[in-house]
Amino acid sequence: MISCSSEYDPNEKPEVCPPGSTPYITQVLDYMPAVGQLTNTMPEYEEGDTQETMNQKVLKAIGHNKKGMISLGGYGGYVTVGFDHTIENKDGLCDFRVLGNAFYSAANPNPDAPIGGSSEPGIIMVAYDKNGNKQPDADEWYEIAGSAHRNPSGEAWYTLAQNAGNDVHLYKGYEITYYRPEKVPTTPEEKEKYIRWEDNQGNSGYKVMNQFYSQPYFPQWVNADKLTFKGTCLPQNGIDESGQGNYFVLYKFQYGYADNAMNTETEAAIDIDWAVDAQGNPAHLPGVDFIKIYTGINQENGWIGECSTEISGVEDLHLLKEEIRSLY
Template identity: 55%
Template sequence: MIKYKINLLNIAMAFTAAIALYSCSSSDDSTTKEEDNTPPTISYNYSDVTKVIDFKPAAGQFTNDIPKYVKGDTEEEMKKKALKAISGDKLSMVSLGGFGGYIVVGFDETIKNVEGLRDFKVLGNAFWANSNPNSNATNRGGSCEPGVIMVAYDANKNGVPDEDEWYEIAGSEHTNSETIANYSITYHKPDPNKAPVIDTINKWATDIEYIKWEDNQGQSGYMPKNTYHQQNYFPEWINEDKITFTGTKLPNNAIDESGKGTYWVLYSFDYGYADNAPNNDDESAIDINWAVDRAGKKANLPGVDFIKIYTGVNQQAGWLGETSTEVSGVIDLHKAKVTIPTR
């Protein structure tokens, strides 16, 4: 009798355990399915960049500061500092200075061109304005400092971007009548012994005739020095007395919406540029299929191994200073398993 009761008890316990196990299993399956259906998210503290091939910022208020130049640093040492800033999982950023300043980066793996999807993001520090004095503004804006993006596929597998392998990402302003192709600008090294020219109205400027520049459109002017950044604005590891940059100049995007020089809004272009929209915005993502050659013909690249980013505007925004593209990394969206449809 006791044995019979024990058997019944064992059966009951086994049955209860089976139900519990089934319930647990069902719950786990349900949870797993929910997790599988959750879209992956991107960590904006990680970059797929593994090499900096070239780094040449233009004159700018953050040049020699982001990354930090130390007296005696060579071009190679500054490239190493740039790589440390925009690779791995402890990102900071690099500033490219005024128009034309650039960085060229590479990767361990080709970023694939997947039809119908955007393929990579260039990380920057763009953000939307919390408020805008112009309540009728239709475009999104805030601090958007657009950089032109060029891409190259290593067709001959020599490990470097050859000059004939570069193609431009044709963003939204590519056919804008105000966009200037083959725009060139030259910046002159400032004379440290020159007396600063003070503007009694604009108190933010400590020298309104600091760095002289001229372009191939017959224009010239000065990049002012502001009170917020007092280091040398000309890249100190460059020995030449002047530096010249050539590329596609985008329309100016900065507007003094206050009318008094106190509230500048840098408006975002629709798509296709670096540092033009916040990192978590889909319009910061790039489709390799947007790449075109100098004649505007589609490049039809299978992927990209190298990316060049350069500041795409030549403008001053009052006390904000020159518009300078910042870069903090590049993310391969396919490696990150993030799907963003193209336009």
């Protein structure tokens, strides 16, 4: 029998997992990818789909240990998931892992480079259902402060990225708006200027339709003329190490993000103690009932497209009896 009783005050929250609790996602509350080359294909949008049916497709892909894969698209795109029990925050230990598809380059032309390849960090938010209404309320959300949240310039590739001309600033309260394209682009010029975006830092540009994916990149079940996403925006980690546009390396952040370290590495595990409030103060949560993940970087990486977080599941490490010490 699975049990996850804890030392936390039982008056505050019933902490016992019902027998048969699963370590995996059991609910998808919301899925809203941003514009992206895999949007409308992972999962696939079909004529007639609604927000509700798209949420169901996401659950089918990444819930219940299915280990399918979904894409969150470019910066800000998100998924919100829930569980059949509270993932406990155990002292000194990591508590859950978000599965992605990060991997490292085998042939980086830069021989002295730090670890990198396809790290497309998703920022993780957590909610503890304090009021017990089985919903994540606005005042219940906290952000996991990963390594760059604490010290962007401490990332091993920071100077490399700076020298490459990347925006290495970490923005809090970042906001981006994507505008629905008026038509399907046909010429190379139209593809270069496919979907216009603007942020609240005075930047703007276009999301490009690339040569590999020609389905609509704007979520097709959304009727609005524009989509706005808000959150923290991480330093741009993608560098063309070939210098000629054919070998992009997306460098790994030290810890604390989704789709950043490989699933098998301890840095893919998350300690709920890293959750902070808007001022950066520790949230001291006894556990989490809901997790939201959003793409954390706004960057186009040449032919490989925009940085977009992929997710294939979430695992409660305690129910899986995996003990991973929290090192940070």
